[in-house]
Amino acid sequence: MLNIPDSKYKRIVIIGAGFAGLNLAKQLRNKPYQVVLLDRNNFHQFQPLFYQVAMAGLEPSSITFPLRKIFQSCNNVLIRVAELEGISPDTKRIQTNQGEIYYDHLVLAMGATTNFFGNENIKQHAFPLKSVSESLALRNSIFEDYEFALLEEDYQRRQGFIDIVIVGGGPTGVELAGALAEMKSHILPKDYKELDSAEVDIYLVQGADRLLKGMSNKAGDAAKKYLESMGVNLIFNTYVVDCDGTHATLKGGEKIHANKVIWAAGITCYKIPGLPEDCYERGNRIKVNAKLGIEAYPDISVLGDQAYTTEEAFPQGHPQVAQVAIQQGKYLAKQFLKPSTASFKYKDLGSMATIGRNKAVVDLPNVKFKGFFAWLLWLFVHIRSLIGRKNKLFVFINWMWNYVTYDQSLRLIIKPANRSSQSKKGTEV
């Protein structure tokens, strides 16, 4: 049972506490609505820094924040850890794994998940990076495989443990490749003297003819030069069509011997039982009007990665990035608090990616630059965007520490013992 008490206020149910859902819910704190915020986790996660968790540069707790702490100061936002299983738009109810609930207004802000393009092998063997849990799994696997490499006498098998293929040349792929290259040059020679770090090969496979397609040519070229100078093997204009836990197979049939394939090649949205097929656009995004509502269901809005809407400047839909989600969350909050006829207008604040120490690329609306100042701006913007003063402080200290020492102390293979949710089972008996 979701166990939501009756209220004299209208009930807004928000699915997902990512950038869009969280910003909407925050604006509705202590306002005359009953807000029910559902997420599968009890925390908000800061996606732009997942790759740093995976590379043991930051702790999960530094880039996540407990939802309940964000809403301590208000009584009208009810948080439930639950997963959406379906919608009945005609009766205005949703089904979740914890029961059914009525809504006056439903907001879908579920984000997107990894797109494996229907390839079951890749889904089973490759490592995605769309949650802090997946980032931790990748971190554990990287360091487990270095340990396995030490135990392996056979040269070929050892290479399989230490070589890594990254698929996708967007920000995640580029940032991962840079971080791995830095680990190869600064960490491996100290931690794994018995391995020859020169033998560690990092491949980045990009379907297009350049990196960072969402950014300027200048940024893409700079990222290419940075990564090449750091020893990353860049492969353009090709796809990874298969992987089996020991090899990645390229479109032309060529195989790369690497047990670990990191999949940052695309995203897709969730299909929701109960929504008619004609609601969906490319990538399962849901078509909405200029006020972010589904045309056929005036009581359902969609935000962020999951929403598909166009404006003059974005005829192909908005990019699926944090800024769009944040601005849409705030826009919808305004519509609830002070309804107007204004359409949603996305204000592009620019985009950036970091490749490594002193190496970043920044596209602002009026200027594009790279190098040390781009890197500084990247640090500043990301620290500023984190939730929680302690998180900001800890990330700042971590980054400064890393900058001075070239060496974090987070290379820990830690997994919770297999015990949790025991008592739940106990109760069900």
Added chain:
Amino acid sequence: MLNIPDSKYKRIVIIGAGFAGLNLAKQLRNKPYQVVLLDRNNFHQFQPLFYQVAMAGLEPSSITFPLRKIFQSCNNVLIRVAELEGISPDTKRIQTNQGEIYYDHLVLAMGATTNFFGNENIKQHAFPLKSVSESLALRNSIFEDYEFALLEEDYQRRQGFIDIVIVGGGPTGVELAGALAEMKSHILPKDYKELDSAEVDIYLVQGADRLLKGMSNKAGDAAKKYLESMGVNLIFNTYVVDCDGTHATLKGGEKIHANKVIWAAGITCYKIPGLPEDCYERGNRIKVNAKLGIEAYPDISVLGDQAYTTEEAFPQGHPQVAQVAIQQGKYLAKQFLKPSTASFKYKDLGSMATIGRNKAVVDLPNVKFKGFFAWLLWLFVHIRSLIGRKNKLFVFINWMWNYVTYDQSLRLIIKPANRSSQSKKGTEV
């Protein structure tokens, strides 16, 4: 394969990188021995603060430290992540899950594990707290159960989720009970306004007639008063004889309705295939002589919790605490570097336990005290003992933050996605 290269130096194999094994290995850095340090984890863990990880007061990374980073500066210490499976003392070889290896001298420093006294129900349902992984599992379960409680309409079942039974009145049990009581009064009313925190019952079941049997009567009495004032239900002179995931059963047959039972009631050491039965003392500790060697096997030493040796002041054996392990590790290192006839002598530096904010008990050799200054001393000693300057800094900031705000931001239910060790499997195919 453990893949240890040949060396012109004698090979010391150390099993376990806890306080004893780690301190021994550290003293042997860059000395004329080949040191092979085996542990099941790639990190050292600081046991005295496990309970703070479980109570979301500290992050696992703050109280653990990567072994490879500790030994970056030396070439003679080889680290392998492996588990001991047996010893062949006659041929001086050990078997591990990663293969066999020869030793010139073997040091067993494996610590101890939870003693469930042969009760399979308790082993299956209760939560132990002897590793950082188990601490995380407990943390996840506590916060999952608060979330489940919100979803539960039935009063009795809801109580099952929020009430907790702690078994064992030693330092771990006392510190856990205090931390839970503080969470009940400072966190629950803010994070879970929908629950009545007054309904949360915390039980501490102790077999003896007082708490902290390893410390003075004065300390035990003070701990009792502190916990009573914080609302913990203390039950003396009885045992928990069973638990099934919904109830804990006491010796007299009385049942406490609580899904979660935390088991801090005793420890036992590991039995090692290949060591004759007559090597073992009570609790599977291994009998050693005054120089920490097994009498029948002069090439095997035992340290820390796993060792059983007596001196005049400790006719029942040394207490199984960190200080003994540290001093034994350092003693044995001296014997390797500059052999002498000196027996191991334990210098008791005192003991302490913290119950909560401004509440701790300290037994020093010459003075026993409690309260704010005991608490300050506890903080100071524990920060000083942590490995790594960044860990010291982060723990300090965390504790100060908590002291000022009464509120951490670590109440996160995070589990690595179920993906790691995939590539290992891939290779085995």
